[in-house]
Each structure stands twice: as structure tokens, then as C-alpha cells.
Amino acid sequence: MRARLIYNPTSGKEALKKSIVDILNVMEQAGYEASAFATTPEPNSAKKEAKRAALDGFELVVAAGGDGTINEVINGIAGLEKRPKLAIIPGGTTNDFARALRIPRDNFVEAAKVILKNQTIHSDIGKAGETYFMNIAAGGYLTELTYEVPSHLKSLFGYLAYLVKGAEMLPRVKPIEMKLEYDDGVYEGKASMFFLGLTNSIGGFEKISPDAQLDDGKFSLIIVKTANVIEIMHLVALMINGGKHVNDPRIIYVKTSKLYADAIDPDFRMMINLDGEYGGDAPMTFENLKQHIEIYANLDEIPESAVSGEAEKASDEFIKQVEKLTNEDIDGDGKISNED
Template sequence: MRKRARLIYNPSSGKEAMRQHLPEILDILELAGLETSCHMTKGSEDTIQAAMQAAEDRFDYVIAAGGDGTVNEVVNGLAQAEKRPVLGILPAGTSNDLAGALGLPRDLLEAAHQLTRFQIRPLDVGQANGQFFINIAGCGRLTEITYEVPSKLKTALGQLAYYMKGLEKIPQLRDIHLEVEAENFGFSGKAMLCLIMNSRRVGGFENLVPDAKMDDGLLDVIIVKQSTIPDIIRLATQALRGEHIHSNRVIHFQADRLTVRSREHVDLNLDGEHGGTLPAEFVVLRHHLQVLA
């Protein structure tokens, strides 16, 4: 029997490239022996439900075509299932952090051909207060950029939209009070942001944690301590080269479980989407999914 794939695609992701390339992508998947059907997303809850239904219908593969937000929604559907299809990703979004960390090409047709090599690897999944994330959880003013950028602006400008929003945010940057607890680590004080990562790549920064692995059963945590705006700009420059990790303004540790609290209202970012507010308990589910890489 031919294996079945469910392609769940976001028509507005990135610069709407899926609209143009969908027939060619379906042809690539069919020629590789996959009996492929499609679902066009209509919102976050619809995407989650579509992924859950695909798992219930025992599809062999579920391919998420869109940005990191679309991938997050598909993962939130698959991760709840007892029997989980293999995840595939077509990077049709703005940043495509997870696809980049998995080594998938940005070109959609090349990425589709790569998926049909059927190279499968295990993938850890993070969980925060009952929600799942696959790449990054974060808090702090800078992490709000990703869900504050209008989708139309992302469609028109791509990654540049995030950089523009980042420049707009710089004058508003302020520290927040954080309490971070893990088995062998504790922090209490003012911080600019906290990132809880499952890969080395976030927001187009290729080496935010150069040695991070997506299947080691550990989350990599970065805390940027109270800093001036010149300090933040300097750290961002160092982060482009992966050198920020040695700064005295940066704390880095690994954990499979941690809790983050604050005395003030702090929003939580999960894979670029709003994920509620602190406090939150984070755990890693080791090898919870399999992914085409």
C-alpha cells in the first residue's frame, strides 16, 4: 500500500509562496509514492484540529507548510495523539527557524524533494502549561516582536518586517523581574529576556546556542541580565557570530524541567505566537515526535 500524507498549509505564510507552488509540490510528493491530500488552514484552532484529525485518521506523514507559527500549531495537534504521524516541514514562512535548524532548504520545491528522501530523526518537544512548542519559548519585551508584526507586513517585507519592529522596540526596552528555578540552577532578579530553546536557531540568528541539539532531552536556557541599550546592541552583534554566549551579561544552562515566574505581568512567546503569561512550568518530552530532516 502507498503511504498517505496530509499537507496542512497556511496560504498567507511568508510571501504566499504556497499558492504558487502547491501543484508542483503535490506532484513531487505523488511521484515519490505518497498519496497526498491537502488542508488549507483558516486559523490557529483550525490548524490544530486538522493535525489532530490527521493523526486520528492514521496518516503516515503530516506536512506543515508555513512559518514557525503554523508548525507550532501542527505540533500542538500531533503531540496530543497517542499514535503520531511523522512530521514534515515546508518552510513557507518568514523566519523558518525550525526548518533551518533541520537543514531544510528555503526553496519550497527543493525542500519538497528533500522530504521525499524520507530521512527520519527523533525530535524533542517542549511543553509549557499544557501547550507545546517545538523550537523556542521566551519572555521579555524583545520576544513580543514576532506576534506584534502584522501578517500583511510580513507578507510584503519578509524578515525585514521583524528587524523594523525590533528597531521600533529599542526605545521601549526595559528589564523585567524573573525567578527561574531548575534542579541545579536558580536565578532571581532583573533580566531583559529569557529564552528556552530546543534548537540553536531563533529569529534568523543561526547560533544563539551553538551546541544545542534537538534530540538530547534537554532545553537550552539563555537569560540576558539587566543591560543598557548599548549592551543589548553589542550582544545582538555578538549573537550574529555566536559569541554572545561568553558575555558576562548572559547566563546559559540546560535543564529538562524548569519554572519561570515574575512579580509583574509578563507575556509568554511560544514559537513566535502568544502563549499566555507567566508563571509557567517548562518540560521537555524527549523524542516525542519523528521528523523528516
């Protein structure tokens, strides 16, 4: 059996490169004839190599890098009729998909050793138009947060960078007139965002879609109907506090195998976010490809809920910021005062 390691040499502040020999050794221990490919700055480098390896008959493709690298590898193999197994070695900032699979995120070699356990799951994959995604799809003003956090801040401060940028952006959030058609209904009205989740781990938090399953063929669809600053902050606090936001009347939370999304105003551009990156504009149709890719996972740990230290720090910081807010800090339109 042959396995191809596709790795981003810049991941983990270039620390990943130092572990390549050890990772290849683990792949050999698992019974694979292993080789490696370092991605280049060329667009879709990881995607092209993953597709080439799959078409060449490799039984396993190992994606090593951040969520962007893993997304590319999945896009390289998901459209093929015969797909190799996939393994993941996380080396990015958030590593949401690896977190959901309970793959070690602080040691590249230990992540590779998940292959030795020989435990796999047939994971759902999302499809948006002709593009595939592994974790999230979203649209609306709140999703602009992902684009506006500079990459160097993501690397330095992780989830806290999103938190700080999010607090800065909240006063600018506006509702969008959306049409969202899903399995059991249609929503037409104002919303600050819609969100489709494949796993329970988004941005390091594991309560956004608290009952998400990796292989049930369903997205978790969240529609945030409010654009009021304090209400949004309250919803996030509910989310952090055990996923209680899903029962709030300002939220629509349903399971669906597909979604059609569009902005009702034809002159409004609604950008779509796929796995943290710009993925095109609405209108767009999303489809859940049930159990589409066989992925090595740490099945012994998947039933347990785990939150990283960084995420806990970010959660604590956010709750402190919510507690600081007083009625005097907010005007009648829900905008935060700039006096402090």
C-alpha cells in the first residue's frame, strides 16, 4: 500500500518540516510505502497533488497543515469516484476538523500515530456549488470577521484575535434580507448570518452546534435573526454556557441535508465563507455528502467533549467583557458607546 504525505512547510512556524522524517516513519509502521510532497505558493498546490496521488492509486493521503491545507486536500479527492483514505496532521491556528476528530493538535508525530490505531470514520463532507468543505459554510455580516483578522494575529493570539476583532466589528453588523430554503422549511426575512456546520467545533468552540454528528448526513443550520449588538453578545454568551443559544427565539436551529441561500435584494452582495475562506457569492446551493470520505480518527475520544486551553481563555475573556457592559454603555439602537 502507498501513502502520500502532503504538507505545508510553513505550518506551525515551519516546525512541521522538522517532523517529516518521523511522520513518514509512522506511516511506514502502519504498513504504507510512504512519500512526501511539500506544497508551494502556487494556487491549489495541495489540491492538485491530492488529486494526482488519488488518480495514481495511492491508498492513503495524509494532509499536514492548517485548515486551509486540509480543505485543499479534501477538494482534491472529494470529487473522485474512487477516493483514498484520509489522515490529518493539524498544524494551523484553529484546527477545527482535527479537534472534532480528537486528533492531537500539539504534536505532529502523535497526530500521525492515530493512523496506527487503525480507527476510521466515514465522514460527511459539504458541497457548495463545485467546491467542497469539511467544517463550515456561512453568509452574512458576521462572517466577515474571518476575513478581517490578519493571519499574523491568528498565529499569535489564536481565538483571542477573533474575539477582539469581533468586538470591534459588532457595531457594524447589519441585518440582510435572506431567503434560506432547507429540508423542512423556508426562512425569508432579516438575519445577520446563516451558518452550516458539519462538526461541533467552530473557531475552537464546541458548543455552536452541540449535537452535531460527523456521519449523519445532516448539517446543523443556524440562522441568527437579530443584528442588535447586545443581543448578539448575549447569544454568544449562551453558546459558551453550554450551547443554550439553540433554544433562543432569536435563533433558528435545525438539521438539514441541503440548503439554498440567497440575498433577497438583487443589488446586495452576500459573500459565502467556506471553511474560513471566501468561497463565492450567493445564490448558492449546499449539499451534505453523507459518509463521503473515510478518515482516520481517534474514535476512543470522539464521544467526549474537549475544549483547548486557548478556547477556555477566549471564553473567559468574552464572558468578562459581557459582564462589563452596562445599560449606560449602550444606546437605544444597541450600539456600544465609544466614551471608554
